[in-house]
Amino acid sequence: MQLVVFILVYPLLWLISRLPFKVLYVISDMVYQLLYHVIGYRKKVVRNNLALVFPEKSDDERLHIEKEFFKHLCDIFLEMIKTLGISDKQMKKRYVFDNIEVFKELERNGKNIMIMMPHYASWEWVFSLNSYVQSKAYAIYQTIQNKYFDKLVRDIRSKYGTTLIRTNGSRKIIEDAKKRHELITVGIISDQSPMVIKAKHWATFMDILVPIHVGGEELCKTHDIVPVYLKVKKMSRGHYQGTFKVLTENPKSVENYKISEAFIRETEKSIREAPEYYFWTHKRWKHRGNAPKEFQSKTTTSTS
Incomplete structure (x- = not known):
């Protein structure tokens, strides 16, 4: 059944990827x-999240953001499909890195x-970074x-040479790359909600106490990888x-979990600047509301 669905849908995706913007x-x-x-796709989830995060905004303001x-959301979905047919020239025009020298300087200093x-x-088009x-x-x-x-998503995301790796295999791949003395860049999206039973750290995100992912920080500290926030x-x-x-x-040299919290603070800045572009x-x-007692003093917003 999975193959049948793919065969039916793929020609439409291919056609969309060839259309003008x-x-x-x-x-x-x-x-x-x-x-x-x-359809009203996840409208209730979005509405509840906005009411939780922006209680100070009016109903009309939150509805506008919604x-x-x-x-x-529709734009970025179709832009991901468009990646199949977009040219390098178009991509460089549409996704610009305004301080690429910061990245290149780290490379020149031999930093992973x-x-x-x-x-x-847009987190899909960041893969074009490989062109620079x-x-x-x-x-x-x-x-x-x-x-x-x-496989299709992996092919799209690897168009510019990125190798996609699963979460559970990331440590070994990074270790192997370091053994080969290979200068590497690792991309990770770290704003998802981890499982409570596996949560190692809790912090306020948009003034609400929640568990946060620390896997990226752990990889940085273990393998001396420089963490860089990409603001889009x-x-x-x-x-x-x-x-x-x-x-x-x-x-x-950084205290445990401070890198993860710094990432959260930067994410908050982006959200507050233009909340309509957050997922x-x-x-x-x-x-x-489920935080262990040792973290509850960090709460700054009601969990009701």
Whole structure:
């Protein structure tokens, strides 16, 4: 059945990837009408998240963010498909890194780099970074249940030379790369909600106490990888700007979990600047109120 679904859907995806951007966004507008107004995909989750995070905003303000988010969600989904057919020239025009020298300087100093980013603005087109740098790129990702679509997503994301690695195999691959004295860049999205039973640290995210992922930080401290936050701004429809911010050049010297908390603080800044570009369909705050006693003093917002 998985193969049948893939065979039926793939030709449509291929056709969409060859369309001009103007036509692509007409389709995105139509998908928005269907997704938001007809299907109501995860509308309740988005609405609850916005009410939880922005209690100071009016209903009308939150509704505006909600609608703009769903429009953006449709855009980034179709932009991911467009990656199949986009040219290098188009990509460099549409996804710009405004301080690429920060990255290149780390490379010249022989530093391995971890790009830490949230589900914000565009995380699919960041793979075009390989067009500018010298290090071997890896990206940690979670598999998709349909193995054929999983392969398609891996093919799309590896278009510019990135090697995708599963979470449970990341440590060995990084260790092997270091043994080969291979200069590496590792990309990781770290804003998901971890399982409570596996949570090692809790911190406030948008003033709400929740468990946070610390796997990226642990890799940085173990293997002396420089953590770099990638701030992405949506400049206009289909145009993004990425800015690198080094969180620390000496991860081993930083107190445990401070790198992860620094990542959260940077993510918060992005969200507050333009909340409509955050991925609100995630149940990111579902574990609020379940923190162990030693962390509860960090709470700054009601968990009701």
